Amino acid sequence: MVCTQDDANASITDRGAIPDTQPDVKTMMSFPESGRPALAALLALTLAIPFAAPSFAADPPNPSLAKGPNAKGTDPEVQGEEKAVLTHAPFVPPPLTRKHPTKVTVEIEVKEVVRQLADGVEYLFWTFGGEVPGMFIRVRENDLVEFHLKNHPSSKMPHNIDLHAVTGPGGGAASSFTAPGHESQFSFKAINPGLYIYHCATAPVPMHVANGMYGLILVEPKEGLPPVDREFYVVQGDIYTAGKFGEEGLQPFDQDKAMDERPSYVVFNGAVNSLVGDNALKARVGETVRIFFGNGGPNLTSSFHVIGEIFDRVYQEGGILANQRQVQTTLVPAGGSAMVEFKLEVPGTFILVDHALFRAFNKGALGMLKVEGPENLLVYSGKEVDAVYLGSQADANAGSDNRVASLQAQVKQAIAADPKIAGLTKEVQMEKGKRVYMQTCFACHQPTGLGLTGVFPPLAKSDFLMADKDRAIRGIIKGQSGPMTVNTKTYNGVMPPVALNDDQVANVLTYVRNTWGNAGDPVTVEDVRRARAESAH
Amino acid sequence: MRLIRHPVTAVIAFLLMAAAVALDAGEPAPGKSAPAGMVSVPAGIYRPLFRGPDDLREVPVKALWLEEAPVTNTDFLEFVRQNPQWRRSRVARLFADSGYLRHWAGDLDPGPGATDLQPVVDVSWFAAKAYATWKGRRLLTTAEWELAASIGPDHRAGTNDPGFLRAIQHWYVTPTPAVLPVVKTRRPNLDGVHDLHGLIWEWTADFNSALVSGDARGDTGLDRQLFCGAGSLGATDRSNFPAFMRFGFRSSLKASYTLPNLGFRCALDVPVTPVASVTLTPSPAP
Numbered sequence: 001m002v003c004t005q006d007d008a009n010a011s012i013t014d015r016g017a018i019p020d021t022q023p024d025v026k027t028m029m030s031f032p033e034s035g036r037p038a039l040a041a042l043l044a045l046t047l048a049i050p051f052a053a054p055s056f057a058a059d060p061p062n063p064s065l066a067k068g069p070n071a072k073g074t075d076p077e078v079q080g081e082e083k084a085v086l087t088h089a090p091f092v093p094p095p096l097t098r099k100h101p102t103k104v105t106v107e108i109e110v111k112e113v114v115r116q117l118a119d120g121v122e123y124l125f126w127t128f129g130g131e132v133p134g135m136f137i138r139v140r141e142n143d144l145v146e147f148h149l150k151n152h153p154s155s156k157m158p159h160n161i162d163l164h165a166v167t168g169p170g171g172g173a174a175s176s177f178t179a180p181g182h183e184s185q186f187s188f189k190a191i192n193p194g195l196y197i198y199h200c201a202t203a204p205v206p207m208h209v210a211n212g213m214y215g216l217i218l219v220e221p222k223e224g225l226p227p228v229d230r231e232f233y234v235v236q237g238d239i240y241t242a243g244k245f246g247e248e249g250l251q252p253f254d255q256d257k258a259m260d261e262r263p264s265y266v267v268f269n270g271a272v273n274s275l276v277g278d279n280a281l282k283a284r285v286g287e288t289v290r291i292f293f294g295n296g297g298p299n300l301t302s303s304f305h306v307i308g309e310i311f312d313r314v315y316q317e318g319g320i321l322a323n324q325r326q327v328q329t330t331l332v333p334a335g336g337s338a339m340v341e342f343k344l345e346v347p348g349t350f351i352l353v354d355h356a357l358f359r360a361f362n363k364g365a366l367g368m369l370k371v372e373g374p375e376n377l378l379v380y381s382g383k384e385v386d387a388v389y390l391g392s393q394a395d396a397n398a399g400s401d402n403r404v405a406s407l408q409a410q411v412k413q414a415i416a417a418d419p420k421i422a423g424l425t426k427e428v429q430m431e432k433g434k435r436v437y438m439q440t441c442f443a444c445h446q447p448t449g450l451g452l453t454g455v456f457p458p459l460a461k462s463d464f465l466m467a468d469k470d471r472a473i474r475g476i477i478k479g480q481s482g483p484m485t486v487n488t489k490t491y492n493g494v495m496p497p498v499a500l501n502d503d504q505v506a507n508v509l510t511y512v513r514n515t516w517g518n519a520g521d522p523v524t525v526e527d528v529r530r531a532r533a534e535s536a537h
Numbered sequence: 538m539r540l541i542r543h544p545v546t547a548v549i550a551f552l553l554m555a556a557a558v559a560l561d562a563g564e565p566a567p568g569k570s571a572p573a574g575m576v577s578v579p580a581g582i583y584r585p586l587f588r589g590p591d592d593l594r595e596v597p598v599k600a601l602w603l604e605e606a607p608v609t610n611t612d613f614l615e616f617v618r619q620n621p622q623w624r625r626s627r628v629a630r631l632f633a634d635s636g637y638l639r640h641w642a643g644d645l646d647p648g649p650g651a652t653d654l655q656p657v658v659d660v661s662w663f664a665a666k667a668y669a670t671w672k673g674r675r676l677l678t679t680a681e682w683e684l685a686a687s688i689g690p691d692h693r694a695g696t697n698d699p700g701f702l703r704a705i706q707h708w709y710v711t712p713t714p715a716v717l718p719v720v721k722t723r724r725p726n727l728d729g730v731h732d733l734h735g736l737i738w739e740w741t742a743d744f745n746s747a748l749v750s751g752d753a754r755g756d757t758g759l760d761r762q763l764f765c766g767a768g769s770l771g772a773t774d775r776s777n778f779p780a781f782m783r784f785g786f787r788s789s790l791k792a793s794y795t796l797p798n799l800g801f802r803c804a805l806d807v808p809v810t811p812v813a814s815v816t817l818t819p820s821p822a823p
Contacts, residue, residue, distance in 0.1 A: 158789030496714035
């Protein structure tokens with residue numbers, strides 16, 4: 001067996017830790033140096049044994065007792081080596097044309113990043129590769145996969161990976177357990193073809209998954225999958241935020257909602273709108289598409305459906321047998337997958353949904369497939385007749401709808417022109433700003449705005465705050481550090497930049513500048529945009 | 538957390554421990570108060586999060602003196618000044634990985650990336666332990682750390698205070714700030730200890746002992762205790778996610794590791810007045 005320098009260090013280090021720790025425990029259980037009766041000394045000695053021994057006489061508690069990369073020997077079947085092509089959703093690496101297994105190196109970096117979950121809503125996602133879902137991995141049956149998991153130094157958490165495609169305890173979890181700023185390597189042979197979920201399996205596991213740590217790995221069968229014109233990568237996940245759906249700001253994870261399985265969001269590819277508008281999947285009439293669909297969960301089962309299409313073939317549960325034809329909705333369990341294929345006969349926008357429909361229309365589980373090309377009126381005619389149907393109604397109401405609409409438009413104009421209404425917008429801003437303050441700022445500046453003397457400067461009646469509006473904006477978006485004098489007292493702390501959007505900055509500043517004895521003009525979104533643009537230079 | 542496999546051993550241990558509690562019930566020596574920068578943390582009972590069927594449900598923890606804040610760059614600079622073998626360029630790779638004090642400008646120059654009152658980070662367990670020894674102190678045990686950290690700013694039983702737990706969890710699910718805050722800028726807990734939560738992770742003396750569980754270690758003990766499905770079976774409080782995260786975090790470490798958000802603080806045993814006689818009666822505690 002050949003060990004690398006690192007391996008050798010690692011194992012020596014671990015063993016080194018053990019005897020070294022022992023005196024600490026004894027110290028903890030020991031007694032003052034003087035005046036202790038002999039009995040006590042005897043007790044101390046006896047105590048040290050049951051307490052110290054079981055904990056430290058055991059083998060070093062190291063999950064990854066590294067065997068070294070060469071311990072596994074060589075696989076006669078494997079020819080050559082290559083680096084896996086990995087893609088972010090909705091893209092899929094190209095089909096593998098190799099006719100033999102090879103050694104494939106997969107490198108994924110785990111990063112904890114703030115990303116947009118919906119308009120104005122941000123969330124700290126834990127990711128395989130910087131996005132949700134994690135990067136798509138495509139290997140061939142019987143490939144030897146050498147997996148490198150890197151955990152970015154800025155991570156707060158250790159992470160690992162459990163690939164459902166791995167045959168072995170934990171799916172690689174123990175072997176890939178990696179502290180922030182470190183890297184692990186393990187290998188597996190992809191002996192079972194199919195489409196598999198991978199996910200993080202570090203405690204607390206459901207939370208790591210709820211934060212976005214899942215993706216798909218395709219082990220392509222030896223004979224390959226039937227050729228199609230386009231392939232897409234879509235993964236559903238349920239997300240649990242403290243705020244309700246759409247509530248703005250950086251939203252923390254909500255443990256209670258997660259345990260009650262009451263998600264605030266159910267989304268495709270990590271965000272509301274990730275597959276909508278400009279981000280829609282695109283294809284052309286006459287093409288056959290395949291969607292690699294996964295469900296990261298952690299809790300919900302998906303009823304995956306494409307409105308206006310019928311799946312020609314479904315590989316249920318991600319197996320390699322296209323075992324069902326003409327399927328309207330296929331069930332995809334949490335921690336499971338499916339492959340669906342269908343030919344596009346007509347143009348238009350086809351909507352991907354979880355057909356548990358409140359998820360689609362109220363929680364975000366909705367995507368689009370835009371198909372361009374010539375109409376085929378025989379397959380779908382479009383609207384052929386648009387006529388009035390009065391039923392038994394008299395025509396007394398004819399034209400009434402138009403008159404109502406016109407009057408409502410006039411009401412809107414009148415409202416917009418009223419200065420009193422304009423004044424009320426400031427109050428709306430303050431009310432919204434208060435919410436932001438109570439989520440983000442109060443912990444330091446206190447709910448009273450008084451701060452903590454000498455530590456956190458006050459906002460209430462604050463000369464520093466009121467003197468310079470732009471400086472206040474910059475303080476939030478860029479952070480504030482170094483000596484400052486507020487109401488004659490000197491402060492020298494660090495306020496990190498606060499992740500708020502322009503609306504939120506405007507609202508929270510309007511709030512603090514008009515509360516607790518402060519009085520100022522409203523801070524507008526334009527003010528914030530300008531300050532952001534200027535401070536970007 | 539500790540494994541005591543045989544019932545007889547467990548009983549003996551229990552009796553001995555009860556005796557230990559009786560012994561330690563001695564009054565703190567009169568006139569002795571915590572040294573500057575340390576505060577007194579009273580004795581208490583620690584209930585381990587992970588526990589095998591034969592492990593103790595409640596672990597008594599003695600009163601101790603605890604540094605009120607994590608060790609800072611200033612503190613650590615003095616240590617490396619006096620102990621050249623712990624300078625960045627001289628430290629043995631065996632005792633600290635290549636990230637050791639990576640954010641410092643030089644061996645004896647923290648530089649702009651490490652201000653005086655920021656907690657020192659990127660230090661290995663070995664370095665932390667050497668510092669503590671040099672200082673005449675020691676690292677906390679996990680039991681001591683967890684017990685101290687369970688005390689909230691408003692309620693002693695912080696774990697029963699949902700607001701406190703939420704605030705702790707909030708740190709775990711917010712990004713690491715670009716600039717690490719300085720120590721003691723947050724409200725202390727009821728004992729006057731700052732920054733056990735919300736600033737950095739901290740080394741404990743026995744950070745890796747949570748893995749000693751079940752049977753003699755193969756490679757599966759950890760799976761059962763910390764990974765996936767069965768993972769939560771051994772846990773006493775499955776809803777205490779912050780504690781889960783701390784145990785998960787500690788388990789990922791090796792003693793030579795250095796991390797940009799991992800530091801430490803030290804403790805000291807409280808000297809007690811000797812007690813004249815010892816009775817071997819079980820204490821009412823667990």
